[in-house]
Amino acid sequence: MTLLVDILSWILIVGGSFFTVVGAIGTVRFPDFWSRLHAVSVADSGGMLLLIAGMCLQGGFTLVTVKLILIGIFLFITGPTATHAVANAALVTGLRPRVARDIEAVELPPYSDVPDPRG
Amino acid sequence: MFLLAALALFAAMALVLYRLYAGPTLYDRVLAANSFGTTTVLFIGVIGFLTGRPDFLDIALLYALINFVGTIAVLKFFRYRAIGDIPQVPDREVGS
Amino acid sequence: MRVVVTALILFLLWLLMSGIYKPMIIGFGAVASIVAVYVGQRMDRADGDRVALLLSPLKFLGYLGWLMIEIAKSNIAVTRTILTQKMPIRQNLFRVPSCQRSELAQVIFANSITLTPGTITVETEENDFWVHAVSFSEDDHEALADMGARVAAIEPGGAA
Amino acid sequence: MIETLINIALFAMLVFTALAIVRMDRLFAVVMLSGVFSLLSAMLFVTLDAVDVAFTEAAVGAGISTVLMLGTIALTARREKAPSHSSAVPLVVCVVTGAVLVYGTLDMPNFGDAKAPANLHVAPDYLHDSIEEIDVPNVVTSILASYRGYDTLGETAVVFTAGIGVLLILSGLRRRRRYLDEDEDT
Structure with a gap:
């Protein structure tokens, strides 16, 4: 039984580590801000969920697991909210996504009340 | 196992730190800082298991909270040029 | 009524976080949660909005399970995009109609879109979301419409 | 390791x-x-x-x-x-101060040394008795909040005052600036 739990948590934690690193690689490799958003969300959703699940299995039925689950739920809700907030702020302040050449770009709402997103 | 996770998180932190330094836009930096915060939360959890004392999760929870509030505060600040109450006439405040 | 419930929830959280059950420390927790609620009441900063949690829990759990599978799938897809030599990026920003009625369901839908890597909700309008995709394909419209229908199904009185 | x-x-x-x-x-x-x-x-x-x-x-x-x-x-x-004057003098001051501080640490006992003065005098008592005397499981907490309670109270008061002061300065400046803007408009 413990062996099974150990193997499972091994798989989860290795997978979580893999996705975290891949997300970080993506933040470096991707060419512009809008694609980097997606790389970060790989680390934030996949990596985070798998790592927390693996640690929960190692924690067993204790308060540690309860806290881990609390952290997991919190990150599960706030992660996408923060990503959305960043993307929305970028869009509103006039950082336009580059649309692929073969797709006809849709019209965007007229924003850009704040100049110079380069801060 | 947790050593592997710690190493992976270190690699992720270093790469994200590079992005935080390189920029180029402000939003890249906010995104990188947020991602760094998430990595920190996970790292504190992993450290707890690695040293056999998983009692540090309170700090991890606190960091998750502060990280989120901080990200939102930075973005709100950049949107409205003010922290605290949003001014009643945002257009004018933003333009000034 | 609401105050009592808030204090009770805070106290429950205290019990979960502390892990030490001696009378004095539990007493500290009770006093702390009551003081926190009282100060919050005095500050009068709660907006008084009520969020109706009218979701059927069983269906919601089922939806969560389905969402996990979707997250896994799209994680693998984006991982492939990141790791291949020539990153096949095809960015697009498009509208997705949101057919949910309650605000809560709309929030769940928007967050689900953002949670699955590869798609991000950028802007919300009355009945539409602006979604940004990193490697867009024509199937994405259908996939997101399917997800929207699933979220609508967990609302009360939604099409099952 | x-x-x-x-x-x-x-x-x-x-x-x-x-x-x-x-x-x-x-x-x-x-x-x-x-x-x-x-x-x-x-x-x-x-x-x-x-x-x-x-x-x-x-x-x-x-x-x-x-x-x-x-x-x-x-x-x-x-x-x-851009800095208005050269930074050579501040650099020298920083390097000298840092060197003096590092020189000062050379005499100090090693990190975690059991024979360090700090670990010989009251620390064993704290470690030994704190559970019985204070009944709080974390020793650091019991030292901070009970053995050195007045110390901590003073520190907290200082930090609190500093925070209030900074907040007052920031909000006061912002409000004054807003008034000035309105004056210019009218």
Whole structure:
């Protein structure tokens, strides 16, 4: 039984580590801000969920697991909210996504009340 | 196992730190800082298991909270040029 | 009524976080949660909005399970995009109609879109979301419409 | 062994962040980087088992000081100005002070030395008796909140006053500036 739990948590934690690193690689490799958003969300959703699940299995039925689950739920809700907030702020302040050449770009709402997103 | 996770998180932190330094836009930096915060939360959890004392999760929870509030505060600040109450006439405040 | 419930929830959280059950420390927790609620009441900063949690829990759990599978799938897809030599990026920003009625369901839908890597909700309008995709394909419209229908199904009185 | 590796990696990133803060002239990026700096130092505190310090660092370093610095940027400029005079003298002063401080630490007992004066006098009593006397499981907490309670009370009062003062200055400036703007409009 413990062996099974150990193997499972091994798989989860290795997978979580893999996705975290891949997300970080993506933040470096991707060419512009809008694609980097997606790389970060790989680390934030996949990596985070798998790592927390693996640690929960190692924690067993204790308060540690309860806290881990609390952290997991919190990150599960706030992660996408923060990503959305960043993307929305970028869009509103006039950082336009580059649309692929073969797709006809849709019209965007007229924003850009704040100049110079380069801060 | 947790050593592997710690190493992976270190690699992720270093790469994200590079992005935080390189920029180029402000939003890249906010995104990188947020991602760094998430990595920190996970790292504190992993450290707890690695040293056999998983009692540090309170700090991890606190960091998750502060990280989120901080990200939102930075973005709100950049949107409205003010922290605290949003001014009643945002257009004018933003333009000034 | 609401105050009592808030204090009770805070106290429950205290019990979960502390892990030490001696009378004095539990007493500290009770006093702390009551003081926190009282100060919050005095500050009068709660907006008084009520969020109706009218979701059927069983269906919601089922939806969560389905969402996990979707997250896994799209994680693998984006991982492939990141790791291949020539990153096949095809960015697009498009509208997705949101057919949910309650605000809560709309929030769940928007967050689900953002949670699955590869798609991000950028802007919300009355009945539409602006979604940004990193490697867009024509199937994405259908996939997101399917997800929207699933979220609508967990609302009360939604099409099952 | 593992902890040494972790410490080395964390310190390397800490040094990189500090250098980046010095070199950066976009102040928003500096705020972000200093948030990361405090996260890194808090991780170091966690590896040192100093949970309380990590808590404080989290609340003050990553939370409050970020907000305060943003408020300051709102009142001043967003780009750093080029220095008006050469930085040779300050550099010499910094290097000399640092060298003196490092020289001072050479006499100190090693980290975790059991024969250090701090570990011989009251620390054993605290470690031995705190569970019976104070009945709080964390020894650091019982020292801070009970054995040295007045000390902590004074510190908290100082920090609280400082926070209130900074908030008053920031909000007062902003309000005055808004009044000035309205005067210009009319």
